[in-house]
Amino acid sequence: MSAAALHVRGLTAGYGPVTALRDVSLDVPEGACVAVLGGNGAGKSTLLRALSRTLAFHGGAATAGTVTFAGRPLHGLPPDRVVVAGLCHVPEGRQVFARMTVEDNLRAGALTAARGGRAAAVRRVHELFPVLAERAGQRAGLLSGGEQQMLAVARALMASPRLLLLDEPSLGLAPLMAARIADTVREINAQGTSVLLVEQNAALALRLASHAYVLEVGEVAIEGPAGELAASDEVRRRYLGVVDEQAAADAPAAAVPHLARWEDA
Numbered sequence: 001m002s003a004a005a006l007h008v009r010g011l012t013a014g015y016g017p018v019t020a021l022r023d024v025s026l027d028v029p030e031g032a033c034v035a036v037l038g039g040n041g042a043g044k045s046t047l048l049r050a051l052s053r054t055l056a057f058h059g060g061a062a063t064a065g066t067v068t069f070a071g072r073p074l075h076g077l078p079p080d081r082v083v084v085a086g087l088c089h090v091p092e093g094r095q096v097f098a099r100m101t102v103e104d105n106l107r108a109g110a111l112t113a114a115r116g117g118r119a120a121a122v123r124r125v126h127e128l129f130p131v132l133a134e135r136a137g138q139r140a141g142l143l144s145g146g147e148q149q150m151l152a153v154a155r156a157l158m159a160s161p162r163l164l165l166l167d168e169p170s171l172g173l174a175p176l177m178a179a180r181i182a183d184t185v186r187e188i189n190a191q192g193t194s195v196l197l198v199e200q201n202a203a204l205a206l207r208l209a210s211h212a213y214v215l216e217v218g219e220v221a222i223e224g225p226a227g228e229l230a231a232s233d234e235v236r237r238r239y240l241g242v243v244d245e246q247a248a249a250d251a252p253a254a255a256v257p258h259l260a261r262w263e264d265a
């Protein structure tokens with residue numbers, strides 16, 4: 001078992017009577033980028049919330065299963081201890097503090113860091129996202145959507161995570177900006193931070209990840225090396241928008257999957 005690997009076994013979670021995840025098992029080896037794909041409501045965000053122990057903020061709870069990171073159990077820890085253990089979660093929807101400056105948003109991500117560590121973390125995120133250095137004194141709410149997404153990722157990096165949990169970083173961004181965010185995720189991963197990437201943009205995710213899981217109605221339906229999934233007829237048809245011409249002739253509506261829109265990002 002590698003030092004900072006994540007192992008999830010039999011995770012079941014939901015919101016009151018709604019079971020959103022059922023018996024999910026997955027692994028993120030140390031240093032890897034692993035993708036979780038799936039359509040709307042498949043349970044992707046619930047998975048990340050369960051890992052960061054923030055499900056309760058959404059009225060949910062994990063009801064079964066184990067989560068270990070670097071050999072330590074995470075289930076049962078409060079969210080702040082999960083951050084200290086090395087996991088940082090960037091939720092869907094670029095949740096920056098709109099009225100605070102870019103610089104103060106970054107500081108808020110490093111409250112637990114020592115002063116020297118904080119300065120080094122600021123330097124690192126400014127190198128990754130030069131625009132955040134240029135806009136340091138500007139209110140975060142005035143940044144573009146893509147810049148706010150960069151700030152949300154940068155704020156999580158301020159805690160120097162060993163594993164970054166990213167929820168739909170390309171959502172709502174123009175293809176060019178989505179591609180820039182993808183480049184940065186690749187760079188963050190190349191610098192040694194493991195990444196668990198939740199994406200509806202299957203084409204983008206399969207280019208970044210080495211391994212991927214597809215969730216359907218809360219369960220792992222398909223998993224494998226990203227290259228194999230990208231080549232699989234089922235994944236290509238259902239998640240990559242590759243139209244089977246015969247199927248299109250037989251059933252045109254069913255042959256145009258809803259996940260095709262970001263294919264070019």
Ligand SMILES: Nc1ncnc2c1ncn2[C@@H]1O[C@H](COP(=O)(O)OP(=O)(O)OP(=O)(O)O)[C@@H](O)[C@H]1O
Pocket residue numbers: 015018019020038039040041042043044045046047058059060200
């Ligand atoms: N706060 C909540 N309260 C009740 N049910 C919820 C809540 N959040 C999500 N759900 C339900 O849990 C299931 C999984 O939702 P989840 O948001 O995890 O899916 P998702 O794959 O991230 O989808 P999307 O891509 O649309 O964000 C869905 O049936 C959803 O309606």
